[in-house]
């Protein structure tokens with residue numbers, strides 16, 4: 494592992510939702526989903542990641558995102574470079590404090606024909622729990638709704 498990434502070593506590997514995650518937003522019907530996460534590296538000061546979500550009952554593939562994680566050497570600043578299957582790309586930046594990552598979108602762009610409403614802002618938190626499980630919470634603001642929670646999910650290490 495590149496030494497720049499040592500502070501994020503706890504994230505590496507494969508994770509699977511422990512219980513189905515919960516999705517919500519004022520404009521949609523609440524839903525449940527399952528998700529697997531994979532964080533890997535090839536020796537560069539970069540983590541490669543893939544998040545694949547599926548319908549909790551039918552297992553049909555749903556939301557997918559992939560990208561890269563970088564750290565500013567010598568600091569606790571972390572950047573996620575993300576592409577989503579919905580046609581959205583984003584840069585999220587934030588800080589690592591112990592085993593908690595708090596990220597805010599700094600740039601969001603999309604395909605010209607992306608479905609409305611458009612996302613304007615995304616905030617996410619990854620937190621490693623004392624029991625070794627990983628929690629992710631995602632909030633978003635759209636054209637017509639202020640920043641509110643969209644996702645909450647807890648993962649366990651996949652074998």
Ligand code: HEM
Pocket residue numbers: 516518520521522524526546547548555556581609610611612615631633635638643644
């Ligand atoms: C709806 C964004 C992750 C499942 C939406 C909407 C937006 C959005 C903008 C439409 C809200 C509205 O109509 O007011 C995002 C972003 C994500 C994300 C930015 C990641 C950062 C996920 C994940 C799932 C998911 C992981 C898991 C399956 C859904 C579902 C709906 C929805 C089921 C409602 C039906 C639909 O509009 O397709 N999302 N989403 N989303 N999202 Fe997400």
